[in-house]
Amino acid sequence: MTQRPKIKDVARRAGVSPTLASFALNGREGVGEETRQRILAAAAELGYRANPYARALRTGSSNSFGLLIRNLSNPIFLDVIAGAQEAAVSSETTILIADADYSFERERQHIERFAAHHVDGLAIAPVGPGESVDLWRDLRPGAPTVVLYATAPGLDDVIRVGPDARRAVRLAVDHLYELGHRDIAFLTAPRELMADHDRLDEFELACADLGLPPRPVFTPLNLAAVMERVTALLDSPTPPTAVITNSDYTAHGVYLAARERGFTVGRDLSVVGHDDLPTAELLDPPLTTIRMDGRALGRALFDRLSGADADRAGDGDPGDGAGRTEPVDHAEPVELVVRRSTGPVR
Template structure:
């Protein structure tokens, strides 16, 4: 719908339609404090009805903001992150922000390069699923001072003024080990990233603590968290003599649990008769495996929604109840876990 004289609608047209000031329209459309949520919603709806579109170049010059947010993840081949991105993008779009997404592919150098690209592009905030350590987040903060949220990195960057949204990794591992121990397993393995590259070392620490408390044998299988790297690591474990190899493997993702299935088949082992497997994420394909995968279900989309909300609140100077949001994981018992072989 055109404004007066056939021109594109402006904020003045939105203000005139609602009988409010242009400044109130500007506050609402730019997600700033100073207007009620009810008025903000009415302004956005009226703007949409009139066909108003902001002049992004003018907005960037006036506010020194690009209305873009950078999302830098670890591994686009893991379907886990697709749901995170979908939730993140939905929230950004609803607030008039564009999303730029990139993947580091578990490469520390690439992570740094992409973060610097985001700085050069002038993105207003950064969401980062780090490869390991908080170097990139630290450089981002020192260089820009702009809002940062870390995804699934509960312990990293404690000295930095960053926000976090993550799954409760401690409770997840406790549930997985407890389930396997209750089935009678005594030799467990955890597939984990090398500590220097791990974004969530609390999982490995929790695993070692819980197996010690339950007087079990626990082994951490350190590997880069890609299918190509994890396969040989699992082959070496499953090729051990029967009395020394793990009778159950816990992974940090369903994506890698699929690799455990393949490695077991390659060694002539049956799941769950010879080997039990516990995943993490509850991907849509996990219930379709043969046998269906026992896993820890997490609301992947909510991770993205929550992270985007934290950044948008920070950009709008809105107070938040917490800067560290921990989301639960729920154990779903399916056919991939059973008592160990006798």
């Protein structure tokens, strides 16, 4: 097969005009059932595949979704992608993935590219509070937008999907408090890059409840920056006795910094991660972390992007969201997994 069959080949084989063949293949009305079946059979026999560019020009839809990640270096996003693709397999949908690498400029470029490709919806783990979502909505008004791992304050008409951030922070703080820690550092992005204010808000609330001074540490959340910042922290006159991170990925930077400065994790410095990556239990020492099902998060993301969630909600149990036709936000449940990276304060 070196020549792609074209619609005129399908039409010839079915004995109809190309226009009629096109109508049938695109499910438009005005084609008799028997003729439609004959055209579909001819298309199947020839292995005809519709040209998505032609379809996109005609319908404005490309049967694809964009997934724009602020930091694809973090392996948790692999689970999220796997879950989304799992959900997408049965529908004829392509998920296009791109990495903003913590750059506002690259984020905007990717959004422009996605919009130009006519993706039908955008899921975005934004670099900052989500200003580039406005660009997306200017370019593709009405297309669904799912905001991932972000509070996105001030954005209406977006669906939010992420872990239960407030509960995750509270679990970590309470666990460390019970171990006797009173000086807890909390790693968070610089304000201008911060996507999820809920984490910091909840940390400050939890500290207030427990009478602790909050100690947020603002740092870009890539591995090198975390390592450098935590090394400086451990060199300070009053290093914290514990560190809460936003991911196992950044927790690796804390391990590296602790090792560099001769602090033993779990004894001199307690560390709490987030995500329970496959490696978390294999680290030295095994990492106390917040477990979250990244694949489930990815499935929830796809359902909301594609509208499957709203469809299901409409058919749902009368006692459980009946009549709901709009997708709703999704907070993935979290739980604390205690391992040896956290211990009693010394």
